[in-house]
Amino acid sequence: MKPGSSLFIDFEMKFKYEIEGGNFSKAGNASSAVKKILKQLNVPPSIIKKLVVALYEGEVNVVAHAWNGCIRVDIETDRIFVSIEDEGPGIPDIAQAMQEGFSTASQAVREMGFGAGMGLPNMKKNADVLDIRSDVGKGTVVEITTFLKKQE
Amino acid sequence: MTATGFYHALKVDEDKCYGCTHCMNVCPTTAIRIKNGVANIRPDWCVDCGECMRACPVDAIFVEQDDFNRILDYKCRVALVPAVLIGQFPEKVTEAEIFSVMRELGFTHVFQTEHTSGLIKRTMIEAAREAEEKPVISSFCPAIVRLIQIKFPALLDQVLPVKPPIDASAVYFRKRLEDEGYAPEEIGIFYVTPCAAKIAAVKSPVGEQESPLDGVINMQFIYNKIYKLIKSRHETSSISPGEMLPFLSPAAIKYSLTGGEASHMEGRCLAIDEIHNVIEFLEKLENDEIDRVDFLELRACDQSCAGGVLVGGNRFLTTERLNKRAGRFKGVADIPGDIKAYTHFMEQNLDIGPLEPRSMMALDEDMGEAMRKMQQVRHLMCFLPGIDCAACGAPNCQSLAEDIVRRESQLSACVFIQRMMEKHRKLSGEHALKIIEKIWGANRLDKDCDKKGAENNTEV
Numbered sequence: 001m002k003p004g005s006s007l008f009i010d011f012e013m014k015f016k017y018e019i020e021g022g023n024f025s026k027a028g029n030a031s032s033a034v035k036k037i038l039k040q041l042n043v044p045p046s047i048i049k050k051l052v053v054a055l056y057e058g059e060v061n062v063v064a065h066a067w068n069g070c071i072r073v074d075i076e077t078d079r080i081f082v083s084i085e086d087e088g089p090g091i092p093d094i095a096q097a098m099q100e101g102f103s104t105a106s107q108a109v110r111e112m113g114f115g116a117g118m119g120l121p122n123m124k125k126n127a128d129v130l131d132i133r134s135d136v137g138k139g140t141v142v143e144i145t146t147f148l149k150k151q152e
Numbered sequence: 153m154t155a156t157g158f159y160h161a162l163k164v165d166e167d168k169c170y171g172c173t174h175c176m177n178v179c180p181t182t183a184i185r186i187k188n189g190v191a192n193i194r195p196d197w198c199v200d201c202g203e204c205m206r207a208c209p210v211d212a213i214f215v216e217q218d219d220f221n222r223i224l225d226y227k228c229r230v231a232l233v234p235a236v237l238i239g240q241f242p243e244k245v246t247e248a249e250i251f252s253v254m255r256e257l258g259f260t261h262v263f264q265t266e267h268t269s270g271l272i273k274r275t276m277i278e279a280a281r282e283a284e285e286k287p288v289i290s291s292f293c294p295a296i297v298r299l300i301q302i303k304f305p306a307l308l309d310q311v312l313p314v315k316p317p318i319d320a321s322a323v324y325f326r327k328r329l330e331d332e333g334y335a336p337e338e339i340g341i342f343y344v345t346p347c348a349a350k351i352a353a354v355k356s357p358v359g360e361q362e363s364p365l366d367g368v369i370n371m372q373f374i375y376n377k378i379y380k381l382i383k384s385r386h387e388t389s390s391i392s393p394g395e396m397l398p399f400l401s402p403a404a405i406k407y408s409l410t411g412g413e414a415s416h417m418e419g420r421c422l423a424i425d426e427i428h429n430v431i432e433f434l435e436k437l438e439n440d441e442i443d444r445v446d447f448l449e450l451r452a453c454d455q456s457c458a459g460g461v462l463v464g465g466n467r468f469l470t471t472e473r474l475n476k477r478a479g480r481f482k483g484v485a486d487i488p489g490d491i492k493a494y495t496h497f498m499e500q501n502l503d504i505g506p507l508e509p510r511s512m513m514a515l516d517e518d519m520g521e522a523m524r525k526m527q528q529v530r531h532l533m534c535f536l537p538g539i540d541c542a543a544c545g546a547p548n549c550q551s552l553a554e555d556i557v558r559r560e561s562q563l564s565a566c567v568f569i570q571r572m573m574e575k576h577r578k579l580s581g582e583h584a585l586k587i588i589e590k591i592w593g594a595n596r597l598d599k600d601c602d603k604k605g606a607e608n609n610t611e612v
Contacts, residue, residue, distance in 0.1 A: 011523050031439045041522040042514035045306035053440040077520045113443060148519070 012076050013037075019062045019069040021088065024112055027063040030071050031056040034082075041075065043148065051080060051146045054126040057119045058084040058142050064109050065089060066139065082144040090136040098124065158510075160198050161215045161351035162205060166190045169212035170603070171592055173542045175204035180427045181302065181512070185555070186545035189593020197512045199298035200352040201427050201452045202461030209604065215348045215462065218367040223258055226340030226366070228329055231374075232321060233344045234265040235405050236457045239474045240375055240465035245382055247477075251397055253381045257374075261325075264397060265343070266404040268320040270486035271495070273403070273416050275502050276314045280417060280447060285310050287422075287437070287445040290413050291504055292316045295349035295452035296430060298510075304434050305509030315502050317407065318343055318350060319357075322364035323501050324494060340366040344374050346460030349452060371462045401486045402478035408457035409471055411449070419446030426454040515557065529553045537568045545591040565591060 015037065017030035031052050038048045055071070062069035066088025074081040091097045100121045105114060124130045129145035169190040176184040176191065183197035184204060191213070193204070205213040223229045231254050238247050251262045280288045289311045291297055300307050315323070322341050329339050343365050345351055351368045406412045414423035422445055424433050430450045436442050453459035458474070459467035491498070515529070516522040532553040540548035544565040546555055555561035563569050564579065564587055573579035589596060601608040 011520055011527075013523055013526065028436065028439055028441050031441075032435055035435075035438065036513075037526070039511070039513035040515050040526055041519050042511070042517055043519065045509065045511075049306045049438070049440075052438065056439045056441060075523065077523065 012074065014075075015073045017071040017073075019059055019066075019071060019084075019086070021063060021065075021067040021069065021086075024060075024063055024114065027060050027114075028056055030059050034071075034073055037073075037075075038080075043080075047146060047148060050126040051082070051144070054123040054130075054144050054146075055082055055084075057123045057126075058082075058144070060114055061119050061140075061142075062086045062088070064105055064114055069139075078148055080146045080148065082146075084142045084144075085139065086141075087139045090138055090140055091132070091134040092136050094132050094134060158195060159352055159355035160193065160195055161200050161348040161355070162193060162198065162202065163214055163216050164191050164193065165212045165214055168210050169208075170210065171596075172209060173547075174207040174209060175213060176542060176547045178203045178207045179547070180431055181299070182547050182551055184547070185560075186542075186591055188590065189596055196510065197302065199295045199302065199427075199452075200347075200349040201295040201299070202348040203427065205348065205461050215351055215370060217351070217370045217373065218342075220369065220373070222367055223340060223342055227338040228261065228334045228340065229259045230261045230263060230325060230329070230339065230341040231259040231344060231369070232263050232265050232318070232325070232341055232365070234318075234346060234408055234457060235400065235474055235477075236346050236408055236460065236463055236470055237344055237371060237375070238477070239458060239470035240463060241379065241382075243473065243476075245379075247397070249382060249385075250378055253378050253385075254374075256381060257377060259342075261329075262397065263321065263325050264400055264404075265317045265321050266400050266407045267317075267398065267488065268324055268491060268498070269317045269404045269407040270401060270488070271491055271498055272314055272317060272320055272502070273413070274487065275499070276312050276413075277418055279312050279314055280419075283310070283312075286419075287442070287448045288312045289448045289450060290316075292408075292413060292449065293349065293451045293456075294353035295347070295427065296450045297507065298349070298352075299427065299430070299452070300434070301507060301510040302512045303431070304438055305511050306438060307434065308507050308509060311507055313504050313507075315504050318353075319364055319504075320498070320502060324491065324498060326364060327494065327497060327501075328490075342367045342369050344369050344371050346371050346457050346463045347453065348461055371460070372464050375464050398488055398490070399481055399484045401484040402481050403486055405474055405478040405481065409474060410451065410456045412456070414447060414449040417447040417449075420444060421447040421449065423449040423451075425451040425456050425459075427452040515554065525557045528557045532556055532563065535563065535569060536566055539568070541567070543567045543591075 017033060019030060020026060034055060035048060035052045062084060066086035069084060069086030072083045096102055098120050127144040128147050131143040134140040171186045171189040176186060180201060180203060181197045181199055183194045185192050238250060241250060254262050291311050291314060297311060300311060326339055326341060330336060343354060345368050354363045354365045354368050357363045403416060410425045411423040414421040424430050455467040455471055458470040463470060514522055515525040536549040536553060538549050544552045546552040552561055552566060556563060564573060570579060570584045574581060574584060603609060
């Protein structure tokens with residue numbers, strides 16, 4: 001809690017989901033679980049939609065490219081912070097990866113309907129703040145922040 | 153703000169219900185709880201899909217219906233019949249016979265619901281072309297529209313704002329009759345419904361302010377009446393040919409079956425039936441996992457309206473009969489000539505109006521409060537056994553935990569928690585029994601040889 005930020009005690013909830021690299025049949029499970037929580041917390045549908053779309057893209061990225069990964073969700077009443085961390089090949093050129101249509105996905109992955117090169121651009125579009133750090137040969141950390149408007 | 157006070161067609165007969173949990177376990181929105189030995193349906197959570205009615209072993213769940221004699225309040229008594237009514241009769245019974253018997257029952261006019269389906273389809277195709285977000289979702293099934301309102305509010309904008317045939321046809325035939333010289337108050341339009349959701353949709357429409365229908369007739373009820381009359385006619389071999397109705401096109405006959413809409417829309421179209429299948433798919437759609445689909449036909453019942461909870465006949469045979477019938481009407485125009493003359497009027501009257509979210513998912517309106525409640529739920533789950541036995545009167549441990557946080561139940565409702573409390577001497581055996589009787593009814597655990605399956609029960 002930031003000192004003096006609020007008269008009330010800031011409340012915070014944290015969740016964690018493991019992602020299995022290469023298991024496309026389970027890609028989306030973490031996103032669905034987060035979505036259910038956000039609905040129960042009465043987060044406006046439009047905000048849930050944006051966040052879950054970004055999260056799903058991130059989840060699929062881990063499944064398609066990395067060996068394993070983990071999603072951490074940190075919810076506060078004024079913002080939702082998601083970090084998607086993986087152990088994998090990493091991204092050599094992040095600026096290039098952010099371009100629409102750029103893809104390193106294998107033919108096999110593309111045939112499953114993934115890997116069209118829209119993942120990171122789509123995440124950027126749906127996140128208020130997107131931060132990507134990568135270490136080639138080690139892994140990638142993608143952080144998404146979504147701000148919640150004050151409820152009227 | 154979310155709307156409240158919705159009418160529901162499904163009711164529980166408290167004399168017949170013995171609190172067996174079948175309905176509670178199949179409810180796709182977990183809207184049912186057992187209290188005092190009987191099922192309770194939460195009005196804000198129910199979408200009138202009818203799964204509970206299907207699951208009930210003692211017919212304790214029923215649909216409320218209008219008194220049939222109410223049709224006599226009107227000079228012009230219109231029956232609006234969907235194609236699946238015909239599909240239930242054996243093949244030797246002709247459509248003309250069915251409609252002529254309906255006139256004998258007191259109706260002055262019989263019209264077919266799918267008469268406007270060609271025009272609706274054309275309007276939907278145009279609306280889908282203009283839609284910003286794909287896939288668009290058909291508003292055909294009222295249980296699905298309600299499901300989206302309460303469980304998937306983020307998808308509401310994707311529902312096509314085009315009236316389904318039941319409403320469009322009611323509006324159309326009312327206008328026609330008014331143009332023929334009947335005063336508005338002389339016209340009573342009654343829909344013969346294959347399901348509970350359409351009753352609820354007529355009594356409290358999802359979009360528009362007022363329903364164009366005056367009442368609803370349970371299909372099972374009218375089927376029995378028609379069939380009885382037809383049987384007696386066959387015995388006296390005085391079959392009257394009856395008056396012919398305008399033919400429906402093959403597409404119109406099959407409109408309410410699975411694929412009836414999807415097979416005629418543009419682009420990549422999917423047809424999904426049965427409400428649990430629909431929920432599974434909408435979960436994926438909401439995550440944006442479904443790519444490049446243009447149109448979704450979603451129906452709450454398996455085999456769509458042929459599987460409606462008030463359709464007495466077997467759903468596969470009904471589908472087969474309608475498919476056969478459609479084969480006989482090849483070449484019939486999809487938009488009948490009489491509708492073409494009313495195109496302008498219909499175009500102005502096909503909009504369903506705004507659909508409001510009715511979210512039931514939130515633990516609290518205030519997010520901070522909802523977070524606190526979620527924390528409490530998670531804390532309670534530390535103690536609950538995770539067996540999902542439903543002995544607490546809620547469908548599973550998670551639901552009980554949420555009910556406790558909503559102050560609608562208590563931790564001691566769990567029989568396993570009761571055991572632990574007894575062990576720690578925090579609950580007497582007598583008190584535990586009282587709690588059980590509160591949920592399952594007084595004397596529920598007494599020996600009763602008359603209950604279903606017991607020694608004296610001879611009903612099989």
